[in-house]
Amino acid sequence: MEAASVPGGDRALPARSPLARLPDRALRYGLTVLAALILALIVFFFVRLVGEARPAFSKEGVLGFAFANNWNPGAEHFGALPLVLGTLITSALALLIGVPVAVATALYATELCPRRLRAPLSILVELLAAVPSVVYGLWGIFFLAPKLQPAEQWVADRLSFIPFIGGGTVTIPNYFIAGLVLAIMILPIVSAISREVMATVPADQKEAALGLGATRWEMIRIAVLPYCRSGIVGGAMLGLGRAIGETIAVTILIGDAPKLGHQLFGQGYSLAAVVANEFGEAQGTHRSALFAAGLVLFVLTLLVNGLARALVLRAARRTGQSAAPGMGADGSAIAEVAAGA
Amino acid sequence: MSARSPTVDLGARFGVSPARRRRDRIARATILAAAILALIPLVLIIYYLLKKGLGAWSSDFFTTDPTGNTFFKNSNIGGIKSAILGTIEMVALASAIAIPLGVGVAVWLVEYGKASWFAKVVRFFVDVLTGVPSIVFGLFIYIVLIIGTGSTFAGYKGSLALSLLMLPVVIRSAEVILMLVPGGLRESALALGAPRWKVIFRIVLPTALPGMVTGVLLAVARAAGETAPLLFTAGSPKQTTSDLGAFMNSLPVQIYNDVNSSTTSVVNRAWGAALALVTLILILNLIARLISRRSRLA
Numbered sequence: 001m002e003a004a005s006v007p008g009g010d011r012a013l014p015a016r017s018p019l020a021r022l023p024d025r026a027l028r029y030g031l032t033v034l035a036a037l038i039l040a041l042i043v044f045f046f047v048r049l050v051g052e053a054r055p056a057f058s059k060e061g062v063l064g065f066a067f068a069n070n071w072n073p074g075a076e077h078f079g080a081l082p083l084v085l086g087t088l089i090t091s092a093l094a095l096l097i098g099v100p101v102a103v104a105t106a107l108y109a110t111e112l113c114p115r116r117l118r119a120p121l122s123i124l125v126e127l128l129a130a131v132p133s134v135v136y137g138l139w140g141i142f143f144l145a146p147k148l149q150p151a152e153q154w155v156a157d158r159l160s161f162i163p164f165i166g167g168g169t170v171t172i173p174n175y176f177i178a179g180l181v182l183a184i185m186i187l188p189i190v191s192a193i194s195r196e197v198m199a200t201v202p203a204d205q206k207e208a209a210l211g212l213g214a215t216r217w218e219m220i221r222i223a224v225l226p227y228c229r230s231g232i233v234g235g236a237m238l239g240l241g242r243a244i245g246e247t248i249a250v251t252i253l254i255g256d257a258p259k260l261g262h263q264l265f266g267q268g269y270s271l272a273a274v275v276a277n278e279f280g281e282a283q284g285t286h287r288s289a290l291f292a293a294g295l296v297l298f299v300l301t302l303l304v305n306g307l308a309r310a311l312v313l314r315a316a317r318r319t320g321q322s323a324a325p326g327m328g329a330d331g332s333a334i335a336e337v338a339a340g341a
Numbered sequence: 342m343s344a345r346s347p348t349v350d351l352g353a354r355f356g357v358s359p360a361r362r363r364r365d366r367i368a369r370a371t372i373l374a375a376a377i378l379a380l381i382p383l384v385l386i387i388y389y390l391l392k393k394g395l396g397a398w399s400s401d402f403f404t405t406d407p408t409g410n411t412f413f414k415n416s417n418i419g420g421i422k423s424a425i426l427g428t429i430e431m432v433a434l435a436s437a438i439a440i441p442l443g444v445g446v447a448v449w450l451v452e453y454g455k456a457s458w459f460a461k462v463v464r465f466f467v468d469v470l471t472g473v474p475s476i477v478f479g480l481f482i483y484i485v486l487i488i489g490t491g492s493t494f495a496g497y498k499g500s501l502a503l504s505l506l507m508l509p510v511v512i513r514s515a516e517v518i519l520m521l522v523p524g525g526l527r528e529s530a531l532a533l534g535a536p537r538w539k540v541i542f543r544i545v546l547p548t549a550l551p552g553m554v555t556g557v558l559l560a561v562a563r564a565a566g567e568t569a570p571l572l573f574t575a576g577s578p579k580q581t582t583s584d585l586g587a588f589m590n591s592l593p594v595q596i597y598n599d600v601n602s603s604t605t606s607v608v609n610r611a612w613g614a615a616l617a618l619v620t621l622i623l624i625l626n627l628i629a630r631l632i633s634r635r636s637r638l639a
Contacts, residue, residue, distance in 0.1 A: 016536070020536065021536070023536065023538045024536050024537045024538050026538075027537070027538040027541070028453055028537070030445075031445055031446070031448060031449035031452075031453060032449060032453065032454075034442065034445045034446055034449060035446050035449045035450070035454065035459075035460075035463045036463075038446060038463060038466055038467065038470070038508075039462065039463065039466050042466050042469060042470060045481045045484075045485075048481075048484045048485065049477075049480065049481065049484065052484055052488070100375065101375045101378055101379050102379070104371070104372045104375030104376060104379075105375060105376045105379040107372050108372050108373060108375070108376035109376070112369060112372060112373070113376075121376065121380075123630075124380055124383060125379055125380070125383075127383055127623075127626075128382065128383055130562060130566075130619070130622050130623055130626050131386060131566075131619060131622075132565075132566025132567070132568070132593055132615075132618060132619070132622065133566070133567075133568065133569075134566070134568045134593045134596045134597050134600075134615070134618075135386070135390070135566075135596070135615045135618065135619060136386075137597070137600060138596060138600050138611055138612070138615055139385075139386050139389060139390075141600065142600075142608065143385070143389050144385075184382045187379055187382075191379070213357070215357060215361055215362065215364075215365035216365060216369060217364060217365040217368035217369060218361070218365070220368075241472050244474070245472070245473070245474025245475070245476075245477075246474070247474060247475060247476040247568070247569040248568040248569055248593070248597060252597075252600055272474060272476050272569070275476055275480070276476060276569055276572060279483075279572070279573050280572070280573060291480060291484075294476065294477050294480045297474055297476075297477060298473060298474070298477050301472050301473065301474055302469060302472065304472075305468070305469070305471070305472030309468055
């Protein structure tokens, strides 16, 4: 009768002695503790990070740290606005360039491409996720940036009347090249998720559009894109989270000028890059300020990823793909992993 | 959306107007062009890696440690032995930590937690962990194991940073595969009187194994390519060491340091090391894909 009162997984074992049930209990509680440990670990890390960042925040004030345009460790000034903006500018560029290409690639792979080419095309795009970020940096700085410099200079000269975008001398490391390489780096994840979402569009909706006489493009516009919108936006946001947190490639490609960029093709700095570059020799408040930069970065990616997950989840729920609530986009989890999530 | 009403289009089945046909052709060509554009970087990267990297490979490239003599043009700069061995050692230790923990949490989520509120909280935190930038993991380990203990860099600290990075990937991928194990298998084993732990170890895990190997290998591949968490946890010494308590070199960190050099031969060494690293990661990816194709679950 004791067995009957045990809830959940241990039911239906009426005749087992307490000793025989010991391993069961041990496993169950052991694994529960393990799961709880993950939570404790993250909370612990977060608290410690805040603790280490506190001296910088108390010196500059939280708002002063985040919004003052003055990063000068030599003079003990820690206003991270140029870094925050550097992160945002490069990430925005990455989205602007990367998402249209990624969505088009996904459209081609799901709707237009000959059936035999589908799998190879997806695998090739996902191979981009296998390239380590330091290799992107190496390739970007020694191949892509020098090759593109004349073109960048041409654009900068032609558009010199537009503030920020045009004018000035193009340097080899700059905001644009960092954003461009980030765009390549987020391609696989955005296109993998877009493809997953596009695969859920019901065939009868597409057939209905075609049956009514729509051309392929009209079918895509009427049946596919509206259906996938929130999923694609979610994928793009996951890419954004990736771009914001990307460290080494950006460190190599953005230069190390902690001043607000006067132009798109000049050097800048980003939150992650400043930590990677300056942490080695930082002391005292400077080190604390770098922890603070890490904290801002952490919170920024947290917000973006939270929003992204909510959007992908909503898309998956609406299309009835998600079997268990709270699972994120189940179907896309493996693709996400494959794409380097 | 479309200005034309569908009934008109229906009638136009045998004669789509030239304007619509043109728009269709332009749109499809644009999409095709974008798809081709997406493949160009891959081709360029692989081409350049092979061209520059193979040029740097020589007989003693893999068997000598890097020397510090990088200033003069003709000095012997050495190879990447310590970097390769360091990467293998640290990634192996990181895997030994992250894989059992990750699979354990995934088993808990699927077999015990299911849709309870606590499981939802755990899933949420795993998602949070997925999104944490890799350099922040380095900061975490630095705070706890270097500031916290008042000691210096060490290989095992780098491993711990990498294992934090792998953990969410292992959990998520293992969870997805475990959910695919048919409930009927569990139920039949339970009905035959097998205790829960035996069901998990003898039925669920073996069934899910091939699929889980895929996700695990992808996590290993990801950890092998990470630079940022190692910068200030493992350091970048020159000499080879098997002592995980000492500073330990790694391929990504050595590439990163070499990129900043102004000496051509050192940059060439970076290309050679990059080719070695990408080859290593591609092999892991390839094995993962082959296994996932053979798995009945994935």
